Amino acid sequence: MSDPEQETWRPGASPETLRQRARLKRWLRETLDARDWLEIDAPVLIDSPDFEPNIALFRATLPDGTPAGSLHSSPELSMKRLLCAYPNLPGAYYLGPVFRANEAGRRHNPEFTMLEWYDNGATLKSAIDTTISLIQSAREAVGLSPAPVEHHDYGALFRRHCALDPYQADTDTLARAAGHLGIDLADPADMTRDDWLDLLMSLVIEPRLDTAALTVVTGYPASQAAMARIQPTRFEGRDIHTAARFEVYGGGLELANGYHELVDPDEQARRLDSAGSRQPSPSQQHFLAALAHGLPECSGVAMGVDRLLMWLTGAEDIDAVLPFSARRV
């Protein structure tokens, strides 16, 4: 019996999906080029900037075993250095592969296609508008009508679905809420506050987002700012600080993540420090030197192109939108 699922020499995507994939990439390039943004070939092989606590890198080695850097998980540092050097560029984008070790599943492939752009001068609000309009016109380009757009506040989502305040709740409160919501976590011992928030976001909130809508979430806790600015705001009558960051979901599927970028070199150096970078690597030193020279006010957005294609085609598994996912290489 030949079960096509078992024939792993075959591509996962159908010829129609592969054609849509090629068309989508061409269309994205044309649309961004029309804004006079510059496509940048960011280097894929870089030294090891280990500043994302939850992203594991693929390490490269020379034939004699000497470490030779990593495959990038995002072109962020290169793209920002470029904007520091050429602050008159209206925008720049990267469309190509990025790599994240150990991320494999129905919605993840360790090698995936990222569209990451930096919009010179853009505020968070305008970055959200650009992202939504790009996704809506991508829908139009494949013959779909625009999706309804919902805007949600991170704090309000946690209040509604988990009955707690995500900015204040301690790990005990978060663990109890997870238990009440039917989550049985094998080993909760070393879970941080942010780990618990990620767990509730992934298992409780995301599945409850409108499956037909594009959902924009803002108001992420300051502890999840990464390279975004931190801004004062209010939640339930209190003054708090949140990250100038947004996520866009297509029917509960995370499609894009955007920041109003941090431009302060001292604050950036402190964050790299606290993320466990003992001695900044050469590329981090280049990055900090570039920030000291001056990064123009800008917003950056990273969009998963395979995820977008999943949402546009209704695919349940990323394997169905890739020629050869990691299950087939």
Add this chain to the structure above:
Amino acid sequence: MASYSTNEFRAGLKVMLDGDPATIVENEFVKPGKGQAFNRTKLKNLKTGKTIERTFKSGDSLEAADIHEQEMQYLFSDGEEWHFMDPESFEQIMATKDAVGDSAQWLKEQDMCQVTLFNGVPIQVLPPNHVELAVVETDPGLRGDTATGGTKPAKLETGAVVKVPLFIEEGEVLRCDTRTGEYLSRVKN
């Protein structure tokens, strides 16, 4: 014993969970782009048959369970113990009532069964999908009635009771599906 890390989790993997052997039924990797990764799994306890959901922080691991599935020939039972034989080594092994469970009603001497062994001890026995068993008890047949579609219960030589067409007589051999417990056909001699 070896252990499996979450990135090796896949359906069918046999692991130790809360002291019992279990099989992974479903494994889903979930992770916000910038956030902590988790594996949301469904596991079936191989002793109780119960399925539970458990979430693991990615990078956690579970001990492997020493589980083997083996084709074995059913020999005999005294009602308390069921005896099986490995057709290659001729080694004999005994299964308890708990391990055999509802399968007992389908077990006919010399039939080949699928036996699940945990640390060498049977914890589950599955009869062949299709068995041929004689009727030992049923109401008298309505000769010639092959059209009305009515059914009646019939008790088979191994103890199972199946619904059969009205024309079936005691002593006839029937082909049955043990997964559904349904009568399939008469076996002609």
